[in-house]
Amino acid sequence: MRVEHATTPFEGQKPGTSGLRKKVPVFQQPNYAENFIQSVFDAVEREPGSTLVIGGDGRFHNRVVIQQAIRMAAANGYGRVLVGRGGILSTPAASNLIRKFGATGGLILSASHNPGGPDGDFGIKYNIANGGPAPEAVTDAIFQRTTTIDRWLGVDAPDIDLDTVGATDVGGMTVEVVDSVADYAELMESLFDFADIRKAVSDGFTIAFDSMSAVTGPYAKEIIERRLGLPAGTVWNAEPLEDFGGHDPDPNPVHAKTLYDHMMGPDAPDFGAASDGDGDRNLIIGKGIFVTPSDSLAMLAANAHLVPAYRNGLSGIARSMPTSGAADRVAEALGIPCFETPTGWKFFGNLLDAGMATICGEESAGTGSNHVREKDGLWAVLFWLNILAVRRIPVEQLAREHWARFGRNYYARHDYEAIDTARADQLMTELKASLASLPGRRFGDLTVAAADDFSYSDPVDGSVSAHQGVRIFFEGGSRMVFRLSGTGTEGATLRVYLERYEGPEGSLDGATADMLAELATAADAIAGISRHTARIAPDVVT
Ligand code: VG1
Ligand code: CO
Numbered sequence: 001m002r003v004e005h006a007t008t009p010f011e012g013q014k015p016g017t018s019g020l021r022k023k024v025p026v027f028q029q030p031n032y033a034e035n036f037i038q039s040v041f042d043a044v045e046r047e048p049g050s051t052l053v054i055g056g057d058g059r060f061h062n063r064v065v066i067q068q069a070i071r072m073a074a075a076n077g078y079g080r081v082l083v084g085r086g087g088i089l090s091t092p093a094a095s096n097l098i099r100k101f102g103a104t105g106g107l108i109l110s111a112s113h114n115p116g117g118p119d120g121d122f123g124i125k126y127n128i129a130n131g132g133p134a135p136e137a138v139t140d141a142i143f144q145r146t147t148t149i150d151r152w153l154g155v156d157a158p159d160i161d162l163d164t165v166g167a168t169d170v171g172g173m174t175v176e177v178v179d180s181v182a183d184y185a186e187l188m189e190s191l192f193d194f195a196d197i198r199k200a201v202s203d204g205f206t207i208a209f210d211s212m213s214a215v216t217g218p219y220a221k222e223i224i225e226r227r228l229g230l231p232a233g234t235v236w237n238a239e240p241l242e243d244f245g246g247h248d249p250d251p252n253p254v255h256a257k258t259l260y261d262h263m264m265g266p267d268a269p270d271f272g273a274a275s276d277g278d279g280d281r282n283l284i285i286g287k288g289i290f291v292t293p294s295d296s297l298a299m300l301a302a303n304a305h306l307v308p309a310y311r312n313g314l315s316g317i318a319r320s321m322p323t324s325g326a327a328d329r330v331a332e333a334l335g336i337p338c339f340e341t342p343t344g345w346k347f348f349g350n351l352l353d354a355g356m357a358t359i360c361g362e363e364s365a366g367t368g369s370n371h372v373r374e375k376d377g378l379w380a381v382l383f384w385l386n387i388l389a390v391r392r393i394p395v396e397q398l399a400r401e402h403w404a405r406f407g408r409n410y411y412a413r414h415d416y417e418a419i420d421t422a423r424a425d426q427l428m429t430e431l432k433a434s435l436a437s438l439p440g441r442r443f444g445d446l447t448v449a450a451a452d453d454f455s456y457s458d459p460v461d462g463s464v465s466a467h468q469g470v471r472i473f474f475e476g477g478s479r480m481v482f483r484l485s486g487t488g489t490e491g492a493t494l495r496v497y498l499e500r501y502e503g504p505e506g507s508l509d510g511a512t513a514d515m516l517a518e519l520a521t522a523a524d525a526i527a528g529i530s531r532h533t534a535r536i537a538p539d540v541v542t
Contacts, residue, residue, distance in 0.1 A: 001156050002154075003075070003154050004151050004152075005034070005151060005152050006150065006151055007035055007149060007150060007151060008149075009146055010029075013035065013039070013143060013146035013147075014139075015143060016486035017343060017344040017486035017487050018123075018125055018344060018346075018487055019108070019110075019123050019124055019125025019133075020123060020124050021114065021121055021122070021488075021489050023121060023489050024117070024119065024120055024121065024122045027065070027122040031152070033068065033124065034072065035149050036146060037065075037068075037069055037072055037152070038072065038145075038151075038152035038153065039145035039146045039149055041073075041076040041153075042145050042149070043138065043141040043144070043145045044105060044126070044141075046104040048077045048079070049077070049079030049080075050078060050079060050080075050104040051078070051080040051101055051102060051103040051104065052078045052081050052082075052103055052104065052105060052106060052107065053081075053094055053103045053107070054069050054070065054073070054081055054087075054089075054107045054109075055083060055084035055088060055093075055106070055107075055108060055109070056087055056108065056109030057088070057091075057109070057110040057215040057277045058086065058087065058088045058214070058240040059109075059117075059120065059122065059243070059244070059277065060117050060118055060120060060122075060242040060243060062088075062242075063087050065109055066083060066087040066162065067159045067160065069109075070083065070175055071170065071171070072154050074154075074157070074170045075153035075155045075171065079173060079174070080176065081170075081173060081174070082101060082103065082176050083175060083177055083178070085163060085164075085177050085179045085180075086163055087109075087162050088215060088218075088240060090180075090184070090215045090279030090280070091110060091278040091374050092279060092280055092368070092374045092375070092376035092377070093180040093183070093279070094106050094108050094127065094131075095127060095131035095132065095373050095374040095376075096180070096187055096371075097180055097183065098129065098130075098131040099131040099372065099373070100183060102129075103129065104128075104129050105126060105128050105129060105134075106127045107125070109125075110125065110277060110278040111123035112249075112277045112278045113248060113250035113255075114488075114489065115244065115248050116243050116277065117243030117244075118243075120243060121489050126138070126142065130349060130352075130373050131373035132345065132346065132348070132349035132352070132374060133344070133345050133374070135346050135347075135350070135463075139346075155170065157171050160175055162177060163177075181218050181219055184219055187371060188223060188378065188379065188382055190309070191307070191309035191379070191382070192308065192383065192386045193307070193386055193389070196386065196389040196390060197385045197389045198228055201228060201229050205270050205271070206230075206234075206270050206271070207234050207270065207272070207385075208236060208262060208263070208269050208273075209224055209234060209235045209272075209273050209274065209275075210237055210256055210259045210272075210274035210275075211236065211238050211275060212237055212245075212249040212251065212275065213239060213240065213244045213245040214237075214240055214241075214277045214278070215277065215279045216279040216377060217237070217238035217240050218240070219378055221235050221238050223378060224381075236259070249276050249277035250276055250277075250281075251274035251276050251281050251377070252365065253283075253290055253542065254542060256274040256283055259272050259274055259285065260285060263287060263288070263290075268288065270394065270395075271285075271287075271384065271388065271395060272286070273285070273380075275378060276377065279377050280345075280368075280377055281377050282296075282377040282380035284296050284380070284381070285395075286396050286398075286399070287394060287396065288396060289395055289396045289399060291399060292324070292363070292411050293323070293361065294319075294323045294324035294326050294327070294361070295324070295399065295409070296380065297323065297327045297359070298324075298327040298330045298402065298406065298409075299387075299398065300361075300383050301327055301330045301331070301334070302330045303387045303398075304359065304383075306386070306391070307383060307386045307390075308386075309371065310358065310369075314334065314357075314358040314359060315336065315355055316331070316336050316337040316339060316356050317330065317331045317339070317357060317359055318338070318339040318340075318341055318348050318351050318352075318356075318359075318361075319338065319339070319340060320340075320342065320343045320362040320363065321340050321341065321342060321456075321468060321469055321471070321481065322363050322413070322469060322481045323361060323362055323363040324363065324409040324499050325479075325499070325501065326408075326409040329407065330406060337356070339356070340456075341456055342456045343469065343486070345366065347458070348360040348373075350459075350461060351459075351460065352369075352373060353373075354460045356459070356460070358370050362375065363413060363497065364413075367379075367380040367383075400508070404504055404508065405504060406504070407501060407504050407508075408501070408502050408506070409499055409500070409501050410501075410512050410515040411516075412498050412512055412541055412542070413495055413496070413497050413542050414495070414497075414538035415495055415496075415538055415540040415542070416493065416494040416496075416529065416533055416539060417539040418539075419491050419492050419493070419494060419533045420491055421491050423492075423533055424484055424493075425484075425492070426532060427494065427533070428470070430527075430528065430532075431470055431482060431526070432453055432470060435451040438451040439451060443525050443526065444521060444522060445518060446474045446475075446478065446518060446519070446522050447474060447475045448474060448475075449475045450472075450473045451470070451473070452470070453466070453467055453469070454467075454469045455467070456468055468483070469483035472526060474519075477501040478498075478501065478519055479498075479499045480498050480522070480523050481495075481499075482494065482495070482496055482497075482527055483495055494529070494533070498519040498520060499519075500515055500516060502515075513541075
């Protein structure tokens with residue numbers, strides 16, 4: 001039976017870069033999650049009886065919200081819900097299910113790389129029928145609805161058994177608990193040459209993959225250990241935990257330090273990788289060499305023709321604005337366009353749907369293609385494995401050959417976390433006010449060539465997204481970008497992205513920190529980071 005529950009709006013339910021993210025206690029308030037989910041159901045267009053996919057990254061509070069979302073979907077006229085077993089779906093697997101089963105959308109419960117547990121973070125994101133994150137027009141409509149909402153709808157029904165695959169009726173709606181691992185593994189087998197990778201493995205190729213106690217464990221066990229034949233134990237931390245074992249499930253050299261150290265040590269396997277809370281990010285490390293996500297995108301693009309799914313070439317490459325220009329050089333060599341979008345996967349959807357781009361990437365360790373509409377951690381790992389199985393050279397050699405041909409984009413992101421929001425806003429306001437006066441100014445040996453506040457016009461639907469980050473370009477091709485994070489849940493996080501290009505004849509063997517030292521000093525002079533934040537160094541450098 002349908003029940004109408006009275007409610008009043010909560011402030012601040014505006015989706016950020018990737019959905020609504022707040023601390024768990026915020027989400028535990030009565031009506032908080034319900035208000036947001038009802039706002040989604042009220043704002044999005046769909047036919048009665050349509051299908052909704054629901055799943056999350058398994059973090060604390062996942063099951064509670066899933067059970068409620070099922071009751072609400074039944075009361076809001078959905079005909080069928082597909083939910084991951086145990087309430088778990090990786091973000092790319094959810095995207096795949098939406099596409100494969102013709103769902104009109106999906107709710108993905110995740111705060112991705114943010115920490116989990118009772119004091120950690122929680123999040124809800126809505127994906128549309130193409131399987132991708134809702135574009136801004138949709139998230140704006142959802143937010144508008146949260147400001148006026150006065151009721152949410154549910155049915156009187158008990159919790160369903162989330163752990164057993166099968167169908168249940170909830171208030172006249174069918175709920176199917178599905179095991180998405182097989183569907184996802186099948187998709188991966190259709191893209192990559194598993195036989196080639198198995199051959200390399202039987203010839204002695206070794207891997208370490210860290211699931212970081214997050215969602216990819218079951219997927220990685222099935223694909224890497226069972227289907228590719230790597231020995232048991234190749235997948236580390238394969239059991240998804242509600243608090244990710246107390247770690248940030250963020251696959252970078254800082255939070256995946258154990259893996260990083262292993263890969264730099266004497267017993268390193270040939271290839272190391274990790275993925276994040278919801279399985280859409282990837283970390284790639286060769287024996288003794290870390291591959292930046294920006295370089296990884298460029299290297300995958302340059303070698304894509306070696307892989308079955310991309311054998312016929314790429315239609316285009318897309319990268320987020322702060323991502324380094326390494327991929328641009330590959331696109332140029334391939335004679336295909338390279339698109340520069342704002343941060344966040346939602347901006348790639350139109351380009352992928354229109355067939356204008358085949359692969360996309362972000363500096364934050366997200367890489368993906370037109371196989372789904374999300375970034376995909378395991379996909380990136382398998383892409384690398386397929387290339388290495390064909391080329392039979394170490395990651396380091398592949399990287400060096402790449403740089404020798406295209407030049408090298410030294411790159412780092414400096415994050416200043418949990419700074420006072422007012423101070424962060426002040427920094428950005430002053431920085432924007434100074435943009436017009438910057439060209440021609442010198443900072444050490446660096447001279448500013450141009451500066452702007454990035455605005456994106458979507459080439460497919462013409463929509464404009466302004467204020468997507470401040471860009472400062474220097475003579476000689478170096479660049480820095482400043483923007484505030486849209487995924488944090490505590491104060492503000494300032495991200496400073498530094499990039500310096502060395503051509504094929506330039507210095508290709510430098511240490512990243514040394515090569516970027518002058519830019520880092522200039523960043524402080526230009527934006528007054530220490531003056532505004534009272535911080536003398538970033539919290540995290542990736
Ligand atoms: C960050 C990254 C961005 C990514 C987003 C979601 O956003 O910079 O590239 O798309 O996280 O990734 P922000 O606004 O904090 O910089 V995930 O894997 O956390 O969903
Ligand atoms: Co993620």
